[in-house]
Amino acid sequence: MRLHVADHPLVAHKLTVLRDRNTPSPTFRLLVDELVTLLAYEATRDVHTRTVEIETPVTAAQGVKLAYPRPIVVPILRAGLGMLDGMTRLLPTAEVGFLGMQRDETTLEAITYANRLPEDLSGRQCFLLDPMLATGGTLVAAIDYLLQRGARDVTAVCLLAAPEGLKVVEEFVGDRADVSVVVAAVDERLNDKAYIVPGLGDAGDRLYGIV
Template sequence: MKVNVVDHPLVKHKLTIMRQTDTGPKEFRELLKEITLLIAYEATRHIEIFETEIETPLETTKGYYINDKDVVIVPILRAGLGMADGILQLLPNASVGHIGIYRDPKTLEAIEYYSKLPSLKQTSQIFVLDPMLATGVSSVKAIEIVKEHGGKKIVLVTLIASPEGVRVVNEHCPDVIIYTASLDRKLNDKGYILPGLGDAGDRLFRTK
């Protein structure tokens, strides 16, 4: 399996609180944003930098910058919305697209119901956001949509991943890099991650 697990102590601490049943939506949202920022710090490690010349108070020297206007963030609705602000805090000039996908509860197939993406170039660094990489079908569907619009450089950022989901993304999208806070044990017979944290969307928006 090809997956990058960001197991920093702060990530482990915050994720432990998120997993707990009695953690309410306000705290859940705040923690998701904070963990996403920490994961994004690692997920942007390979991002292209450009050299420039700057003046310090003492002399001229070389400096470096990233073109965050060529960064595109694509949260998968609904739960991916909770991750967007974490990356935007690091890359405030990034463009934001949205992809709406739901998983059919009977077939577990990914069904697209909405897609609105900014212009994508071959050089665009794209971050697809999906908090729970469970069966992997929603992430693969979103990645396929991004590729259909011209996206090439794609990173999948997720909060919790299952081994099954990672394998599906590796198989169908071998060029996509995956970053997650935790690689959990397995899926149950309903396609939920164990031990997981339940339905991230429901916990974010208190819809159950």
């Protein structure tokens, strides 16, 4: 597993405002969108391309376009949905799948309640979107879901990660697949309720309110 922490002053600035408990939901949603676009730039550095010939107004030239099969972006519902626009802004031709997962607050295990994904992901670059990598359980379950469908190239884009969760993901992945994790920051630890410290609270609730 490869870890990339986006080290950029704009990332740090937007993350600071996200962490502030006084930031209202509309501002929070806007900043998540902007921050994910910055993270997507880092996450797509190795996106597959193909060489093409074009004609500029001056002469013939060689360039690149995204290769086939197209990459697929998979937000983990519900909080990952708030990251979708920021990701597809850089990958507008990508397909979009959906994976509904939630954490059992007693066992801390991930429960899958919905999916809208192709049965065969062989040869596809997959981008998972989930704001918080806390215990790692949800992300591991999501990665496993993709691997069972043939994916071998998975990049997870998260706002924050805890060291404990990163360790869980790394131990699960091993040498099974090419997995990268792109985050805005790695925080200190998890508390006794498995929340990231200092974190930013429950990302889903802050995006959409408490349901």
